[in-house]
C-alpha cells in the first residue's frame with residue numbers, strides 16, 4: 124500500500140486486546156531490577172538483551188518461547204517492581220498510539236517474595252493508574268483494563284477467577300488461561316469458567332495456538348469463552364479455494380462473531396504460522412471473521428501495535444480502511460461496558476481514522 128507511513132500508523136488510534144504484562148518489559152528496566160536483586164541475565168546491555176529475547180523466543184515451539192519469561196517474572200516479585208513495569212507498560216502503549224488496551228498477567232507467578240495475590244493485583248493497578256495519568260499529562264489518551272490469567276498447567280484457576288471478580292470494580296475487566304496448550308485442555312478449569320459465568324464476568328481463553336480445533340471447540344462449547352486468545356488454528360476447519368468452505372466450528376465462530384485475538388509475529392515465532400505473509404489473518408479478514416490484531420509479547424517479538432499493523436500493511440496491502448476495521452473489531456470486543464466501548468469508537472477511533480482515510 125503506497126502512502127501509509129510508519130509514523131502515521133503510530134498516530135492512528137489502536138485497540139489492543141491481547142498483551143502480556145510480563146511479555147512487554149523494557150530491556151533497560153529488566154537490567155536495573157535484576158541487578159538490584161542479583162538475578163543473573165543472559166546479557167546486560169539493553170539492546171543486546173532485547174535481541175536475546177527475540178532470538179530465544181524464535182524457536183518454533185511454544186514451550187521454548189515460554190521459557191524466556193523466567194527473566195521477566197523474576198523481576199516482578201515486589202510492589203515496586205510490579206508497579207514500575209505496569210506504569211511503563213501504560214506509557215509505552217500510549218506512546219505507540221494505543222488508546223485502549225487489555226493487559227494480562229498471572230498473579231500466581233508473582234508470589235515468590237511473599238506478596239499476596241491481592242497485593243500483586245493492587246500493585247499492577249497502581250502502576251496502570253500512574254502511567255495512564257502521566258500519559259494524559261503528555262497529551263496521550265489511553266484506557267487500560269486488566270485481565271487476570273491463571274496458568275493452565277497449575278491448579279489455581281478457581282482462586283484466580285475469584286480474585287478477578289473481587290477486583291472487578293478496581294481495574295480488572297476479565298479472566299484468561301495461558302501457558303503450554305498441548306496436554307492442558309481448557310476443560311481442566313471448567314469450575315472456574317462456570318463460576319465466572321454465574322458472576323456475569325468476562326473471559327477469554329488461549330486456544331488454537333499450539334493445539335488445534337479440539338482446544339477451540341472446548342473453549343467455546345464447554346467453557347463458554349467470550350473470545351479466543353489466538354484462535355488462529357480455526358483455519359484448520361476451513362477448506363481453502365476460490366470459495367472457501369467453512370466447517371461447523373468455523374461457521375459457528377464466524378456466525379456468533381466470536382472475536383479472534385490474532386497475534387501475527389508471536390505466531391510466526393512459535394510455529395503457529397509459517398510467515399506474516401502466509402498468516403491466516405488475511406483469509407480470516409477476507410471471510411469477515413471478527414479478527415483483531417494484537418502484540419501478545421512486545422519484548423519477545425521485538426514488536427508494538429504499530430509494528431504489527433505495519434507488517435500487515437506490507438504483507439496484505441492493507442490501507443486505513445482495513446486498519447480501522449481491525450481497530451473497531453477490537454473495540455467492539457472489549458470487556459469494558461458497552462457505553463464506554465461506544466464512546467471510544469465514536470469519540471476517539473472514528474475521528475482519528477477520518478483524518479487518515481482518503
Ligand SMILES: O=c1[nH]cnc2c1ncn2[C@H]1C[C@H](O)[C@@H](CO)O1
Pocket residue numbers: 143144145146185189192196227228229232272301302303329332389419420
Ligand atoms: O502466546 C502465549 N501462549 C500461551 N501462554 C503465553 C503466551 N504468551 C505468554 N504466555 C504465558 C507466559 C506468561 O508468564 C503468562 C502470563 O502472562 O502467559
Ligand SMILES: [Zn+2]
Pocket residue numbers: 141143301329352419
Ligand atoms: Zn498470549
